[in-house]
Amino acid sequence: xxxxxxxxxxxxxxxxxxxxxxxxxxxxxxxxxxxxxxxxxxxxxxxxxxxxxxxxxxxxxxxxxxxxxxxxxxxxxxxxxxxxxxxxxxxxxxxxxxxxxxxxxxxxxxxxxxxxxxxxxxxxxxxxxxxxxxxxxxxxxxxxxxxxxxxxxxxxxxxxxxxxxxxxxxxxxxxxxxxxxxxxxxxxxxxxxxxxxxxxxxxxxxxxxxxxxxxxxxxxxxxxxxxxxxxxxxxxxxxxxxxxxxxxxxxxxxxxxxxxxxxxxxxxxxxxxxxxxxxxxxxxxxxxxxxxxxxxxxxxxxxxxxxxxxxxxxxxxxxxxxxxxxxxxxxxxxxxxxxxxxxxxxxxxxxxxxxxxxxxxxxxxxxxxxxxxxxxxxxxxxxxxxxxxxxxxxxxxxxxxxxxxxxxxxxxxxxxxxxxxxxxxxxxxxxxxxxxxxxxxxxxxxxxxxxxxxxxxxxxxxxxxxxxxxxxxxxxxx
Numbered sequence: 001x002x003x004x005x006x007x008x009x010x011x012x013x014x015x016x017x018x019x020x021x022x023x024x025x026x027x028x029x030x031x032x033x034x035x036x037x038x039x040x041x042x043x044x045x046x047x048x049x050x051x052x053x054x055x056x057x058x059x060x061x062x063x064x065x066x067x068x069x070x071x072x073x074x075x076x077x078x079x080x081x082x083x084x085x086x087x088x089x090x091x092x093x094x095x096x097x098x099x100x101x102x103x104x105x106x107x108x109x110x111x112x113x114x115x116x117x118x119x120x121x122x123x124x125x126x127x128x129x130x131x132x133x134x135x136x137x138x139x140x141x142x143x144x145x146x147x148x149x150x151x152x153x154x155x156x157x158x159x160x161x162x163x164x165x166x167x168x169x170x171x172x173x174x175x176x177x178x179x180x181x182x183x184x185x186x187x188x189x190x191x192x193x194x195x196x197x198x199x200x201x202x203x204x205x206x207x208x209x210x211x212x213x214x215x216x217x218x219x220x221x222x223x224x225x226x227x228x229x230x231x232x233x234x235x236x237x238x239x240x241x242x243x244x245x246x247x248x249x250x251x252x253x254x255x256x257x258x259x260x261x262x263x264x265x266x267x268x269x270x271x272x273x274x275x276x277x278x279x280x281x282x283x284x285x286x287x288x289x290x291x292x293x294x295x296x297x298x299x300x301x302x303x304x305x306x307x308x309x310x311x312x313x314x315x316x317x318x319x320x321x322x323x324x325x326x327x328x329x330x331x332x333x334x335x336x337x338x339x340x341x342x343x344x345x346x347x348x349x350x351x352x353x354x355x356x357x358x359x360x361x362x363x364x365x366x367x368x369x370x371x372x373x374x375x376x377x378x379x380x381x382x383x384x385x386x387x388x389x390x391x392x393x394x395x396x397x398x399x400x401x402x403x404x405x406x407x408x409x410x411x412x413x414x415x416x417x418x419x420x421x422x423x424x425x426x427x428x429x430x431x432x433x434x435x436x437x438x439x440x441x442x443x444x445x446x447x448x449x450x451x452x453x454x455x456x457x458x459x460x461x462x463x464x465x466x467x468x469x470x471x472x473x474x475x476x477x478x
Contacts (some may be wrong), residue, residue, distance in 0.1 A: 040081070040082055040085050043076065043078050043082045043086075044082065044085055044086045044089055046074050046076065047074070047078075047082075047083075047086045047107070048086070048089075050072045050073065050074050050103075051072070051099075051100065051103045053072060054068055054069060054072045054099060054103060055068070056068065056069075056098060056099030056102070062102075062130070062133065062152065062153065065099065065102055066102055066105070066106065066133060066134055069099070069102045069103045069105070069106035070106045070110070072103065072106075073103075073106050073107055073110055078107070078111070079111070080108070080111065080112065080116060080118040083104060083107050083108060083118060083120075084118060084119060084120055084121070086104075086107075087104060087120045087121070088120075088121050098129070099129070099130075100129075101129045101130035101131035101132075101133065101146075101149070101150075102129070102130045102133060104120075104131060105130060105131060105132055105133045105134060105135065108132075108135070108138070108140065109134060109135060109136065112135075112137060112138035112157075113137065113138060114137045114138060114157075115138075116137075116138040116139070117138065117139040117140075117141060118138070118139070118140055118141070119141045119143060120140065120141065120142045120143065120144075121143045121144065129147060129148040129149045130148070130149045130150070130152050131146055131150050131151075131159075132150055132151045132152075132154055132157075132159045132178075133149065133151070133152045133153055133154065134153055134154065134155060135151070135154040135155065135156065135157040135159065135176060136154075136155045136156040136157060136176075137156050137157045138157050138158075139157060139158040139159070139160070140157070140158070140159045140160070141159075141160045141162065142159070142160070142161045142162060142163065143162050143163070144162070144163045145161075145163035145164045145165070145166075145182065146161055146163065146164075146165050146166070146169070147165075147166045147167075148166060148167060148168050149168040149169065149171060150165055150169045150170070150178070150180075151169060151170045151173055151176075151178040151197075152168065152170070152171050152172055152173070153171075153172045153173065153174060154170075154173045154174065154175065154176045154178065154195065155173075155174045155175045155176060156175045156176040157176045157177075158176060158177045158178075158179075159176070159177070159178045159179070160179045160181065161178075161179065161180050161181060161182065162181045162182065163181070163182045164180070164182035164183045164184060164185060164201075164203070165180050165182070165184050165185070165188065166184075166185050166186055167184075167185065167186030167187050167188060168186075168187065168188055168190075169184060169188035169189065170188055170189040170190075170192065170195075170197045170227075171188065171189070171190045171191055171192075172190075172191045172192070172193065173189075173192050173193065173194070173195045173197065173225070174193045174194050174195060175193075175194050175195045176195050176196075177195060177196040177197070177198075178195070178196075178197045178198070179197075179198045179200070180198065180199050180200060180201075181200055181201075182200070182201060183201035183202055183203040184199055184201070184202055184203065184218075185203040185205075186216070187216050187217055187218060187220075188218060189218060189219045189222070189227050190217070190218075190219065190220045190221055190222075191220070191221045191222075191223070192219070192222045192223065192224065192225045192227060192248065193223050193224050193225065194223075194224045194225040194248075195225045195226075196225060196226050196227075196228075197225070197226075197227045197228070198227075198228050198229075198230065199218070199227075199228070199229045199230065199231065200230050200231060201230075201231050202229075202231055202232070202233060202234060204234050217240050217241060217242075217243045217258075218233070218240075218241045219241055219242050219243075219245070219250050220242070220243035220244055220245075221243070221244050221245070221246065222242070222245045222246065222247065222248045222250060222267060223246045223247045223248060224247045224248040225248045225249075226248065226249045226250075226251070227248070227249070227250050227251070228251045228252075228253070229241075229250075229251070229252045229253065229254065230253050230254070231253070231254045232254035232255045232256070232257070232273070233252065233254065233255070233256045233257055233258050234257055234258070235257035235258055235276070235278075235279070240258040240259030240260055240261075240262055240279070241256065241258055241259070241260055241261075241269075242260055242261040242262075242264060242267075242269045242290075243259075243261075243262050243263055243264075244262070244263040244264065244265065245261060245264045245265065245266065245267040245269060245288055246265045246266045246267060246288075247266045247267040248267045248268075249267060249268050249269075249270070250267070250268070250269040250270070251269075251270045251272075252269070252270065252271045252272065252273070253272045253273070254272070254273050255273035255274045255275070255276065255294070256271055256273065256274070256275045256276070256279075257275075257276045257279070257299075258279060259279045259280050259281070259283065260275065260279075260280075260281045260282070260290060260292075261281060261282050261285055261288065261290045261319075262280065262282065262283040262284060262285065263283070263284050263285065263286070264282065264285045264286065264287065264288040264290065264317060265286045265287045265288060265317075266287050266288045267288045267289075268288060268289045268290075268291070269288070269289070269290050269291070270291045270293065271290075271291065271292045271293060271294065272293050272294070273293070273294045274292075274294035274295045274296070274297050274323070275292055275294070275295070275296045275297065275308050276297050276299045276308070277296075277297055277298045277299030277300075277301075277305070277306045277307045277308050277326060277327065278299050278301050278306040278307075278308075279308055279309070280308075280309045280312050281296070281308060281309070281310050281311065281319060282310065282311050282312070282314050282317070282319050283309075283312045283313055283314075284312075284313045284314070284315065285311070285314045285315065285316065285317050285319070285337070286315045286316045286317060287316045287317040288317045288318075289317060289318045289319075289320070290317070290318070290319045290320065291320045291322070292319075292320070292321040292322060292323070293322050293323075294322070294323050295321070295323035295324050295325070295326075295343075296308035296310060296321055296323070296324070296325040296326055296327055297326055298326040298327075306327070307325070307326035307327025307328070307346070307347055308325060308326065308327040309327050309328050309331065310325055310327065310328070310329045310330070310339060310341075311329060311330045311331070311333055311337060311339045311357065312328075312331050312332060313331075313332045313333070313334070314330070314332075314333050314334060314337040314339070314357065315334040315336065315337060316334070316336040316337055317337065317338070318338045318339075318340070319338070319339045319340070320339075320340045320342075321339075321340070321341050321342060322342040322343075323342055323343050324341070324342075324343035324344045324345065324346070324363065325341050325343075325344075325345045325346065325347065326346045326347065327346070327347045328347045328348050328349070328351070328367075329341065329345055329347060329348070329349045329350075329359060329361075330349055330350050330351075330354055330357045330359050330382075330384075331348075331350070331351045331353070331354065332351065332353045332354060333350070333354045333355065333356070333357030333382075334355060334356055334357065335355060335356025335357070336356065337356070337357045337358070338357070338358045338359075338360075339357065339358070339359045339360070340359075340360045340362075341359075341360070341361045341362065341363070342362050342363070343362065343363040344361075344363035344364050344365070344366070344388070345361050345363070345364075345365045345366070345367065346366045346367065347366075347367045348367040348368045348369070348392070349361070349365060349367065349368070349369045349370075349384060350369065350370050350371045350382050350384065350395070350397065351371060351372070352371060352372040352373075352374070353371075354371045354380075354382050355371070355380040355381070355382070356380070356381060356382065356383075357382060357383070358383040358384075359382075359383065359384040359385070360384075360385045360387075361384070361385070361386045361387065361388070362387045362388075363387065363388045364386065364388030364389045364390065364391070364403065365386055365388070365389075365390045365391065365392065366391045366392065367390075367391070367392045368392040368393045368394070368395065368407070369384055369386065369390050369392065369393075369394050369395065369397075369399060369401070370382060370384065370393075370394050370395025370396050370397045370399055370416075370418075371395055371396045371397055372395050372396060372411070373396045373413035373415075373416075375413070376413055376414050376433050376434060377414075378413060378415075379415060380396075380415075381397060381398060381415060381416075382396065382397030382398065382399070383397065383398045383399075384397055384398070384399045384400070385399075385400045385401075385402075386399075386400070386401045386402065386403070387402050387403075388402065388403045389401070389403030389404040389405065389406070389422065390403070390404070390405045390406070390407065391406045391407065392406070392407045393407040393408045393409070393410070393426070394407065394408075394409045394418060394420075395409075395411070395412070396412060396413050396415075396416040396435070397416055397418075398416070398417045398418075399416075399417075399418045399419070400418075400419045401418075401419070401420050401421065401422070402421050402422070403421070403422045404420075404422035404423045404424070404425070404441065405420055405422070405423070405424045405425070405426070406425050406426070407424075407425070407426050408424075408426035408427045408428070408430070409424060409426070409427075409428045409429070409437055410427055410428070410429065410430035410431050410432065410447055411430070411431040411432065411433075412429070412432045412433070412434070412435045412437060412452060413433050413434055413435060414433060414434030414435055414451075414452070415434070415435060416434070416435035416436070417435065417436050418435070418436070418437045418438070419438045419439075420437075420438070420439045420440065420441065421440050421441070422440070422441045423439075423441035423442040423443075424439055424441070424442070424443050424444060425444045426444050426445065427444060427445040427446070427447045428443050428444075428445070428446055428447060428454055429446055429447040429448070429449045429452070429454045429462065429463065430447025430448060430449070431447065431448070431449070431450070432447070432449035432450060432451065432452045432454070433449075433450045433451050433452065434451045434452040435452045435453075436452060436453050436454075436455070437452070437453070437454045437455070438455045439454070439455070439456050439457075440456075440457055443456055443461070446461055446462075446463050447463070448463055448464070448465050449462055449463060449464050450464065451464070
């Protein structure tokens with residue numbers, strides 16, 4: 001608030017005069033003639049001296065550095081306007097600005113109220129780090145760029161950065177709201193416990209800045225809160241988005257060109273747009289939900305078209321793609337993992353290491369479906385339902401296909417249960433050792449089986465040659 005009352009100005013000067021040296025006290029007009037502008041200049045000098053007296057050392061914990069800044073805040077009656085003037089001072093450009101953000105945060109947090117707003121107009125990157133750290137109330141507007149850790153560990157209030165942010169923005173935030181109006185240039189919103197974060201733009205240049213540990217992702221290790229990204233995510237950083245998410249909600253309203261929810265344990269991630277090829281969704285995912293509202297597309301890398309791998313080594317949780325998928329699905333999948341595809345899949349579903357994953361495809365599949373068991377005592381299973389047809393071979397698992405199969409169903413092992421409501425154009429039962437195949441439509445060719453059963457419209461059509469029966473007896477007795 002402005003200080004226009006002469007008695008108030010005079011009382012403030014008395015406090016400040018007790019904190020500055022004799023030479024500075026002799027400067028200026030008589031007490032009764034001093035103006036608010038003169039007072040603010042003197043307060044800024046006190047701020048400067050207090051800041052320069054801080055001995056920040058970032059080998060220690062942030063809380064200790066913040067406590068140091070709080071202990072250095074002068075015991076004077078200053079205002080938010082005094083802080084704004086201090087941050088706009090030309091002298092700041094000549095200082096070592098390491099720790100300035102922490103010091104300014106301590107100044108703000110001491111006096112700001114819920115309904116207050118402070119506007120800071122620093123030059124580019126004048127705040128090296130931690131502006132708005134530990135904010136609990138009020139609103140901070142930064143008209144410019146910030147560098148490191150804006151809003152770090154904020155607990156409440158609101159921060160609006162009208163410029164860009166370099167990296168570590170919003171890390172460890174526990175509450176409040178942080179909005180980055182410009183472009184971010186590196187990793188941020190990691191380890192979020194609660195609160196609301198918004199990214200409106202991401203720099204698309206070749207340079208990308210990681211956090212202090214070398215991690216380059218956005219919204220990693222999220223435990224709670226809501227993070228919204230209102231733009232496309234480029235493909236240039238490691239770590240992807242939503243890495244090891246544990247809770248909370250992450251919403252992305254653009255297209256994604258980086259890996260999503262690798263190592264996720266909980267929470268929900270929603271992507272409004274498409275996911276472009278050459279990346280993985282849900283690698284080693286253990287829990288939580290990933291929803292892609294668009295499609296998973298092919299993308300050319302070095303002239304080679306690559307799709308999106310959905311659910312690689314997925315151990316649990318749900319991945320839901322509302323559109324179609326170009327790329328493999330459920331490779332190396334584990335029990336308790338579930339994948340739902342809303343339209344067609346152009347790629348294989350399941351592979352020889354998949355075990356227990358449940359997959360539902362609401363369209364058709366151009367590729368192979370099922371896993372490959374190596375032994376008759378292999379107790380792995382795979383659950384897949386395809387509402388359309390399959391243009392490819394069908395392997396082991398509990399598999400239900402509502403349409404036709406343009407391929408073969410051979411080498412099926414014990415424990416597999418395959419149901420086809422349409423026709424099979426290829427061979428069925430060749431090299432089959434066990435399990436059950438039920439087909440309601442036509443069969444192109446019935447192969448030679450070692451065991452198991454093939455049913456066509458309820459009739460057993462299994463063909464086990466005498467030579468195979470003899471081999472079965474020899475190996476069984478051996």
